[in-house]
Amino acid sequence: MSAVRVLVVDDSALMRRLVPQLLSGDPGIEVVGTAMDGVHALRKVAALAPDVLTLDVDMPRMDGIETLRALREANGPPAVVLSSLTRRDADLAFRALAAGAFDVVAKPHAAISTHIHEIAAELVAKIKAAAGARAVALAPPLPAAVPAPSAVPATAAGRQRAAAERVLAIGVSTGGPNALTYLLPQLPADFPAATLVVQHLPPGFTAMFAARLNAASRLEVREARDGDLVGPGRVLIAPGDRHLRVTRGALGAIAVLSDAPPARGHRPSADVLFASVAEEFGAAATGLIMTGMGDDGAAGLARIRQRGGRTLAQDERSCVVFGMPRAAIESGAVDEVVALAELPRYLRRHYEQGREVA
Numbered sequence: 001m002s003a004v005r006v007l008v009v010d011d012s013a014l015m016r017r018l019v020p021q022l023l024s025g026d027p028g029i030e031v032v033g034t035a036m037d038g039v040h041a042l043r044k045v046a047a048l049a050p051d052v053l054t055l056d057v058d059m060p061r062m063d064g065i066e067t068l069r070a071l072r073e074a075n076g077p078p079a080v081v082l083s084s085l086t087r088r089d090a091d092l093a094f095r096a097l098a099a100g101a102f103d104v105v106a107k108p109h110a111a112i113s114t115h116i117h118e119i120a121a122e123l124v125a126k127i128k129a130a131a132g133a134r135a136v137a138l139a140p141p142l143p144a145a146v147p148a149p150s151a152v153p154a155t156a157a158g159r160q161r162a163a164a165e166r167v168l169a170i171g172v173s174t175g176g177p178n179a180l181t182y183l184l185p186q187l188p189a190d191f192p193a194a195t196l197v198v199q200h201l202p203p204g205f206t207a208m209f210a211a212r213l214n215a216a217s218r219l220e221v222r223e224a225r226d227g228d229l230v231g232p233g234r235v236l237i238a239p240g241d242r243h244l245r246v247t248r249g250a251l252g253a254i255a256v257l258s259d260a261p262p263a264r265g266h267r268p269s270a271d272v273l274f275a276s277v278a279e280e281f282g283a284a285a286t287g288l289i290m291t292g293m294g295d296d297g298a299a300g301l302a303r304i305r306q307r308g309g310r311t312l313a314q315d316e317r318s319c320v321v322f323g324m325p326r327a328a329i330e331s332g333a334v335d336e337v338v339a340l341a342e343l344p345r346y347l348r349r350h351y352e353q354g355r356e357v358a
Contacts, residue, residue: 003030004131007050009041009067010034010082011059018116019054019082019123026124038062038070045076051131053079054123055101057092065092068099078102078130080123083202090208094177102130102320103174106202129174129293133321163252164194164230166284166351169277171270171300173200173292175320177209179340180290181216184235186344189218192351193286194253195235196224196244196277198270200292203240210237228255238268245276253280266296270324274300283308286350288343289334291319295327302333310350315339 006029008019013036020031032048035041037059045053053071057064068079081101083093093104103126108118172179176199184195201209207223213235214221224236230246230253238244243258256276263269270289274297277285287304289297291314305311311334313325318340328334338346 003028004128005030005032005049005051006127007032007041007044007048007053007077008034009036009038009053009059009064009079010056011036012056015056015082022116022120023124023127025120029124029127038064038067041067042070042074045071050077052077052102052127054127055079055081055096057081057083057096058089063092064096064101065099068096068101072100078133080105080126080130082107082123087208090205093205094209094212097177098181102126102133104202104205106205125293126174129321129323162231164232164281166193166286167230167246167253167277167281168193168195168286168288168347169270169273169304170195170197170199170288170290171274171292171297171324172197172290173294173296173321173324175291176200178320179314179318180213182340183343184213184219184221185216187217187219187347189233191219191348192232194230194232195219196230196246196255196273197235197237198244198268198273198297199237200266200268200296201240206237206240210235213237224255224257226255226257229253230255238273241267243268243272245272246280247276248280264296265294269300270297271300275303278303278307278309281309285309286312288312288314289325289328290314290340291321292324293321294323297324298328298331298333301328302331305333305335311335312343312346313337314343 010016016034023029023031032050033044035044039062055064079101081096081104083089084107105123210221210223219235221235223239224244245256246253247256263271274287285304287301301311313328313334315337316322
């Protein structure tokens with residue numbers, strides 16, 4: 001198999017030197033060139049025909065967002081965004097995902113020249129996954145009018161403080177921000193299940209992602225905090241680099257965050273969330289595995305199924321990367337495979353009927 005040809009795009013001369021050095025350690029990757037901004041990048045794409053770009057978002061002349069739009073219009077190669085953890089850059093990273101970026105890798109917190117090696121394995125894996133991914137058609141548009149959380153009726157807001165009787169647990173990775181941005185705003189304000197999400201994102205990105213979803217959704221969406229009530233009308237997203245579990249007590253179910261070691265390389269881990277949901281909710285649990293790299297969630301989804309819960313997977317056609325759903329399906333842990341475009345309707349029916357959808 002030929003090496004993945006990579007173009008490194010960054011306005012920092014240091015990054016244009018360090019990233020190729022970082023990637024040169026993998027024989028499956030060949031850095032074919034560098035570019036200092038989007039204008040140069042588009043010229044280099046035409047001249048060098050790379051398979052994948054690594055892309056900074058905050059650049060002069062033509063930034064990463066404009067570059068991604070131009071690449072999408074020209075049916076160009078996929079891009080893995082390299083982003084700092086500042087609030088501004090995190091916002092740009094989510095805009096980049098919406099503009100078609102394959103995935104995001106966070107630059108190290110500390111001095112980049114000293115700590116760049118910390119992102120090597122993640123960057124290499126995402127570059128290779130991007131090279132093998134196929135384009136996914138955009139989902140149908142969202143409904144025109146979606147009330148902000150402040151406009152949710154008082155009865156729905158009251159349900160947020162109610163104890164959870166049923167729970168929907170979601171595990172998702174690459175392609176997940178756009179998939180969740182499609183799914184969650186289409187769930188009604190009185191959605192009767194508590195919703196818990198593990199989305200593989202860098203630490204520091206999750207709070208902003210939750211805020212963006214909250215602004216677009218009828219449900220309350222936020223980054224989970226230790227001790228948060230798990231209840232209807234509320235979506236809790238595991239913070240980057242912390243496991244999310246649920247436990248039930250006399251006053252209802254609460255979220256429990258943990259710094260326990262990564263599970264199969266992931267923290268937060270969908271397997272950890274699914275296992276706790278299976279234990280605490282049994283047949284009242286629904287597990288959903290969505291687009292993403294690797295096999296996180298397959299074992300936990302099997303636990304939900306063994307305890308009598310419902311298990312779902314996003315279909316291959318609508319996944320950016322089919323790795324996580326494929327692993328769960330091939331393990332026998334999935335009851336039904338559902339297209340992203342059908343998931344909002346499916347989940348509404350599932351909970352409105354109060355029983356599994358036939």
